[in-house]
Amino acid sequence: MNGFSLWPPTASEQAARIDSLFIGLLVVAGAILLLVAMLLLVFSIRYRRGSSARRGELPEFLRRDVELGWTAATLFLAIFLFWWAGATQLRASDAPPNALEVHVVAKQWMWKARHPNGAREINALHVPRGEAVRLVMTSQDVIHSFFVPAFRVKQDVVPGRFTHMWFRATKPGTYHLFCAEFCGTEHATMGGTVTVMEPEDYARWATAQPQEQDLPGEGAALFVSLGCSGCHAPSAAVHAPSLQGIYGRMVNLADGRTVRADAAYLRDSILLPKRDLVAGYEPIMPSFEGLVDEGDLQSLLAYLESLRGEISR
Amino acid sequence: MSGLTAERAIPDRPGRAENYLTAETGLASWLLTTDHKRIGLLYMAAITVFFFLGGAAAFLLRLELFTPEGDLLSADSYNRAFTFHGVVMVWFFLIPSIPNILGNFMLPLMIGAKDLAFPRLNLISWYIFVAAGLIAVYTLVSGGVDTGWTFYTPLTTAFSNGNVLAAAAAVFVAGFSTIATAVNFIATVHLLRAPGLTWFRLPLFVWAIYATSIVMVLATPVLAMVLLLISAERAFGIPIFDPLRGGDPILFQHLFWFYSHPAVYIMILPSFGVISEVVTCYARRRVFGYSFMVYALLWIALVGFLVWGHHMFVSGQSLFANLVFSFLSFVVAVPSAIKVFNWTATLYRGQIVFDAPMIYALGFIGLFTIGGLTGLFLASVPVDIHVTDTYFVVAHFHYIMVGGAVSALYGGLSYWWPKITGRMYPEAWARFAAVMMFFGFGFTFFPMFIMGFLGMPRRYHVYPQEFQVWHVLASGGALILAVAYLLPMGYLAWSLIWGRRAIANPWGATGLEWQTSSPPPTENFDTPPVVVQGPYNYHPEHEGPPAMDREPHSPQGGQPV
Numbered sequence: 121m122n123g124f125s126l127w128p129p130t131a132s133e134q135a136a137r138i139d140s141l142f143i144g145l146l147v148v149a150g151a152i153l154l155l156v157a158m159l160l161l162v163f164s165i166r167y168r169r170g171s172s173a174r175r176g177e178l179p180e181f182l183r184r185d186v187e188l189g190w191t192a193a194t195l196f197l198a199i200f201l202f203w204w205a206g207a208t209q210l211r212a213s214d215a216p217p218n219a220l221e222v223h224v225v226a227k228q229w230m231w232k233a234r235h236p237n238g239a240r241e242i243n244a245l246h247v248p249r250g251e252a253v254r255l256v257m258t259s260q261d262v263i264h265s266f267f268v269p270a271f272r273v274k275q276d277v278v279p280g281r282f283t284h285m286w287f288r289a290t291k292p293g294t295y296h297l298f299c300a301e302f303c304g305t306e307h308a309t310m311g312g313t314v315t316v317m318e319p320e321d322y323a324r325w326a327t328a329q330p331q332e333q334d335l336p337g338e339g340a341a342l343f344v345s346l347g348c349s350g351c352h353a354p355s356a357a358v359h360a361p362s363l364q365g366i367y368g369r370m371v372n373l374a375d376g377r378t379v380r381a382d383a384a385y386l387r388d389s390i391l392l393p394k395r396d397l398v399a400g401y402e403p404i405m406p407s408f409e410g411l412v413d414e415g416d417l418q419s420l421l422a423y424l425e426s427l428r429g430e431i432s433r
Numbered sequence: 434m435s436g437l438t439a440e441r442a443i444p445d446r447p448g449r450a451e452n453y454l455t456a457e458t459g460l461a462s463w464l465l466t467t468d469h470k471r472i473g474l475l476y477m478a479a480i481t482v483f484f485f486l487g488g489a490a491a492f493l494l495r496l497e498l499f500t501p502e503g504d505l506l507s508a509d510s511y512n513r514a515f516t517f518h519g520v521v522m523v524w525f526f527l528i529p530s531i532p533n534i535l536g537n538f539m540l541p542l543m544i545g546a547k548d549l550a551f552p553r554l555n556l557i558s559w560y561i562f563v564a565a566g567l568i569a570v571y572t573l574v575s576g577g578v579d580t581g582w583t584f585y586t587p588l589t590t591a592f593s594n595g596n597v598l599a600a601a602a603a604v605f606v607a608g609f610s611t612i613a614t615a616v617n618f619i620a621t622v623h624l625l626r627a628p629g630l631t632w633f634r635l636p637l638f639v640w641a642i643y644a645t646s647i648v649m650v651l652a653t654p655v656l657a658m659v660l661l662l663i664s665a666e667r668a669f670g671i672p673i674f675d676p677l678r679g680g681d682p683i684l685f686q687h688l689f690w691f692y693s694h695p696a697v698y699i700m701i702l703p704s705f706g707v708i709s710e711v712v713t714c715y716a717r718r719r720v721f722g723y724s725f726m727v728y729a730l731l732w733i734a735l736v737g738f739l740v741w742g743h744h745m746f747v748s749g750q751s752l753f754a755n756l757v758f759s760f761l762s763f764v765v766a767v768p769s770a771i772k773v774f775n776w777t778a779t780l781y782r783g784q785i786v787f788d789a790p791m792i793y794a795l796g797f798i799g800l801f802t803i804g805g806l807t808g809l810f811l812a813s814v815p816v817d818i819h820v821t822d823t824y825f826v827v828a829h830f831h832y833i834m835v836g837g838a839v840s841a842l843y844g845g846l847s848y849w850w851p852k853i854t855g856r857m858y859p860e861a862w863a864r865f866a867a868v869m870m871f872f873g874f875g876f877t878f879f880p881m882f883i884m885g886f887l888g889m890p891r892r893y894h895v896y897p898q899e900f901q902v903w904h905v906l907a908s909g910g911a912l913i914l915a916v917a918y919l920l921p922m923g924y925l926a927w928s929l930i931w932g933r934r935a936i937a938n939p940w941g942a943t944g945l946e947w948q949t950s951s952p953p954p955t956e957n958f959d960t961p962p963v964v965v966q967g968p969y970n971y972h973p974e975h976e977g978p979p980a981m982d983r984e985p986h987s988p989q990g991g992q993p994v
Contacts, residue, residue: 124899124902125887125899126883126887127886127887128886128887128888134815137815138815138816138818138819141813141815141816142810142816142819142886145809145810145813145816148809149806149807149809149810152770152802152806153802153803153806156773156774156777156798156799156802157799157802159777159780160777160780160795160798160799163777163780163781163783163785164780164785164787164795167716167780167781167782167783167784167785168785168786168787169717169784169785169786169980169981170980170981171980172980173782173980174782175782175783175784175976175977175978175979175980176782176976176977177975177976177977178721178781178782178977182778182781183721183722186778187721187722187725187771187775190770190771190774191725191767191771194766194767194770194771195764195767198763198764198766198767198809199763201763201809201812201813202759202760202763202812202813204813205759205812205813205814205815205816206756206759206760206814208813208814208815209752209755209756209814209815210752210756212815213752228592261587261591261592262585262587262588262591262592263585263587263588263682265747265822267822267888267890269819269887269888270888272815272818272819273818273819274747274818274819274821274822275747275749276747276748276749278676278682278683278748278749279587279676279677279682280676280677280680280681280682281676281749283749296888296897298888298890299890300747300821300822300823300890301585301822302512302580302581302583302585302588302891302892303588304512304579304588304592304593305508305509305512305579306508307508307512307892307893308503308508308511308892308893308894308895308896309508309895392679409677
């Protein structure tokens with residue numbers, strides 16, 4: 121992490137791919153810069169005032185064909201570079217389905233991470249080498265940005281919605297974690313470290329952390345303690361939709377629309393229950409705005425997700 | 434070199450007894466003037482003050498960053514300093530600089546008009562600009578703002594404890610000045626061109642100012658709206674961007690960048706015009722591919738409106754949107770490349786003289802090329818994800834807007850200085866400053882590309898030890914750059930009193946502005962000029978320039994015969 125270098129550590133699968141694109145761009149940009157610089161230099165010397173170089177009219181082909189030629193060449197080069205960059209991005213866009221899911225909550229000026237088995241950490245993230253890790257992130261206040269230079273990944277963390285990113289670390293070590301979006305006074309110190317461990321070390325580390333309930337378990341407890349189960353449990357007397365298997369399904373709304381009950385929809389339904397009412401139900405649910413924080417919401421959503429059962433996975 | 438200069442030295446011959454500077458005297462004759470030339474000078478005075486203020490903030494930032502610890506500025510004062518630097522430099526220096534100083538002064542002269550179309554609107558727009566500037570200074574004095582010049586929500590609306598409303602008001606008011614000036618320029622180009630000056634005979638500087646004005650008129654209202662929305666949310670609690678009350682913070686980014694990306698072109702297009710004038714004059718060559726240069730300007734002005742999303746690749750925007758914006762960003766690179774190639778090709782078979790304006794122009798081409806090429810990295814989604822919000826981006830846009838636009842401003846000022854003031858600047862000093870500016874700039878900003886790629890995030894006042902070597906290089910370069918920026922202010926001021934008197938056309942240039950005395954009379958031309966041919970006829974059509982002689986070049990037009 122210390123010492124003089126011209127290249128950042130390369131510690132993820134994406135990093136290697138992005139680096140080859142970066143090198144390609146360096147070569148292209150370097151060649152064009154060299155061309156322009158050489159032409160400027162050669163012309164400046166050769167056609168300086170008083171030199172004996174031949175001047176006179178420009179040949180016709182230079183005035184038309186060359187102009188058209190380099191316009192077309194630049195355009196093709198631009199399209200080629202777009203294709204290269206776009207293809208690189210598309211290849212790495214979605215996390216594999218079996219990725220290890222870590223939940224991250226950002227707040228002024230701290231990163232809180234929560235592992236699938238319930239282990240929590242602050243301003244640090246431990247991940248196993250070779251395994252895909254998917255981060256599900258949200259912010260409690262302003263926009264932050266989760267940035268690990270060694271992985272070449274960065275994703276804004278936005279209040280009021282979940283953003284995702286994923287990576288597969290390839291090299292054990294400790295790397296910088298920065299907040300890259302200006303987030304107020306202590307922005308510069310909102311960071312920490314990402315530690316890549318061998319899978320068995322990670323397993324040992326994770327079990328050695330103070331055990332808490334896992335995320336869905338904590339959500340189940342909240343589901344009862346907040347009173348959700350009073351209406352939404354299958355046995356409840358109140359006429360409210362059952363939430364068994366709701367996660368990810370299409371639902372019909374009272375106004376005739378059909379939406380997918382994804383994380384964003386369920387989150388809105390907890391905070392703004394009257395907005396997108398499900399067809400056939402009265403608007404009787406109170407808002408939980410202010411009663412639940414972002415961490416609670418993540419737990420509740422994880423619980424609802426767990427209710428859809430193993431079949432749909 | 435000195436032999437050439439001596440040969441071109443022209444006997445001191447004072448300009449006409451009466452000119453726009455001496456026609457009237459007294460403070461009121463300046464503050465109530467409707468002469469576009471005097472208003473240009475008023476802008477020069479105001480903008481120089483803001484350049485000092487913004488530069489002082491930059492100097493503080495670079496000083497703080499000498500060491501990895503926060504030993505000079507606290508976190509809060511650092512945040513306020515970079516916000517002030519950004520706000521002042523963008524809205525009170527870069528956007529108005531070339532259009533309002535050189536454009537205001539030169540545009541009517543170059544098209545053979547007596548003044549701009551709306552002289553009083555021109556004066557009021559200066560007063561609006563000064564009022565906006567005073568609000569910006571009030572913002573600083575009353576404690577400053579700590580949001581960054583980008584005003585991202587919800588930090589700006591709900592969390593910042595700086596004086597956001599005053600800063601928003603300053604930028605909002607400045608927008609009216611921008612729009613007023615732009616409308617004035619558009620009307621002038623449409624209505625007041627001299628007889629014979631058809632659209633495709635317009636000098637490229639006029640085209641550049643015209644294209645810039647159109648972008649200003651179309652983009653600035655969006656900025657005004659978004660600032661009003663921010664103020665409504667912050668002052669009156671009307672939920673627009675606040676996610677806790679159903680708002681969308683990303684909506685702000687779309688609106689802001691829909692203005693601010695075109696604003697980048699507002700800052701750089703006028704420099705394209707300056708460089709085209711300077712390169713042709715000092716290469717004694719017709720510009721290579723005139724019509725391509727015009728279409729490139731218009732292409733940039735148009736497509737510049739469609740690329741704002743490339744500032745938001747990591748905002749959570751959909752992959753599809755990212756790819757569309759990436760594609761358009763690559764496409765907008767093409768016309769810029771054409772311009773660089775055409776300037777370079779203009780040198781071919783020329784008769785090149787390395788006077789200061791030409792050195793600035795050559796420096797501009799080099800720095801702008803680096804700035805433009807690094808834009809390709811940022812248009813590539815995967816690379817952008819790594820380097821966005823790092824010093825790589827800081828370096829990139831400073832290459833365009835400081836290496837580019839500010840070099841062009843100094844180049845244009847030197848080039849037109851004899852016309853503006855009637856005095857010659859000291860050539861040797863000017864050459865020295867131009868070379869120093871080029872190298873000072875490189876030392877300051879090139880290290881930022883490297884540390885940005887290494888992962889150094891922007892807007893950090895403390896940073897990990899390993900980045901220090903790059904910060905020290907950048908801060909050292911900034912010192913050189915600061916001297917290079919101050920030096921011309923010194924020798925230009927010196928030339929006002931001790932400089933040699935300039936003749937009407939000291940460079941043997943072809944534009945209409947050189948066909949009247951230096952400095953011009955109040956009404957610009959004794960009799961309205963007539964245009965007979967296109968610009969840049971530095972040599973007969975089917976020949977090139979001779980090796981040594983300044984003739985035969987033929988002006989675009991002149992007094993009717």
